[in-house]
Amino acid sequence: MKKIVNSIYDVYSEKLPCSFDGMKIAMLSDLHDNVYGISLEKLYGMIVEQEPELVIVAGDLLTRKHSDGSDEVVGLLKRLADRYPVFFANGNHETKVKVYTEKYGDRYNKLMQALKKAGVKILNNGHVDYKKNGELIHIYGLEIGKEFFLIRNRPSMKEDYISGLIGMPLDGYGILIAHNPMFFKQYAAWGADLVFSGHVHGGIVRLPFAGGVLNPDYTLFPHYDGGEYHEKNSTMLLGRGLGTHTINVRINNPPELVTAVLHRGRSDSF
Numbered sequence: 001m002k003k004i005v006n007s008i009y010d011v012y013s014e015k016l017p018c019s020f021d022g023m024k025i026a027m028l029s030d031l032h033d034n035v036y037g038i039s040l041e042k043l044y045g046m047i048v049e050q051e052p053e054l055v056i057v058a059g060d061l062l063t064r065k066h067s068d069g070s071d072e073v074v075g076l077l078k079r080l081a082d083r084y085p086v087f088f089a090n091g092n093h094e095t096k097v098k099v100y101t102e103k104y105g106d107r108y109n110k111l112m113q114a115l116k117k118a119g120v121k122i123l124n125n126g127h128v129d130y131k132k133n134g135e136l137i138h139i140y141g142l143e144i145g146k147e148f149f150l151i152r153n154r155p156s157m158k159e160d161y162i163s164g165l166i167g168m169p170l171d172g173y174g175i176l177i178a179h180n181p182m183f184f185k186q187y188a189a190w191g192a193d194l195v196f197s198g199h200v201h202g203g204i205v206r207l208p209f210a211g212g213v214l215n216p217d218y219t220l221f222p223h224y225d226g227g228e229y230h231e232k233n234s235t236m237l238l239g240r241g242l243g244t245h246t247i248n249v250r251i252n253n254p255p256e257l258v259t260a261v262l263h264r265g266r267s268d269s270f
Helices: 040-050 069-081 092-099 108-118 163-165 182-191
Strands: 004-011 024-028 054-057 087-088 126-132 135-143 175-176 194-197 227-231 234-238 257-262
Touching: 004 234, 024 040, 040 069, 040 257, 054 069, 054 175, 069 087, 069 108, 087 135, 092 108, 135 163, 163 182, 175 182, 182 194, 182 227, 182 234, 194 257
Parallel strands: 004 257, 024 054, 054 087, 135 175, 175 194, 194 234
Antiparallel strands: 024 257, 126 135, 227 234
């Protein structure tokens, strides 16, 4: 049985309402139809053990070159949605399957319908207000264009690109689900307080003292390979993912569940 690790992060913000102090969020990313073959039953048990208040899914549930496995993954999310609010935003694999219908047919629509039926809240360039004891936080889901995942000739992201998709951030604490971590500086500039990302699979192969070796764009030793990052008043938690796709290997890089514990206040560590 493949090992799954749970990485726990304490996230601080003076903007966090008092009612959300101590709230736990579980984050999953890059399940990729479970081609890698982790135990979804074990993953479910690990999530329940953390007692989260909600679950974030940061994209790439499916693998565009693989046609089986989505039912198993959706089944996991249904079990989770029976216990917790579950929020999802597309990754690049969902976006490509949606755009290239001549190649993938109605696979994207079937996945979205299955997620809705399972009780998953889909936030593709949308947001919800999550309320508690008369206070609220905002949860946004960002789906950027497929061109921002190109290996060559990838465009820069213009200053007003994100606001053009989801508007300017509302007053109060905001969580952004954004699959691609390479644009963290832009997410921070937009106004995200906490970003959940995936995509890079932890660098696929991890070396001691060097970190991840390769990201899906074939960049060697990527700056963003997994963990916690800060930009001004924004925090990004980058999950190392739970699966694989084209390069079906993970070395020194076990599949990862991320648990965020939110705290009202300021950390002394940064």
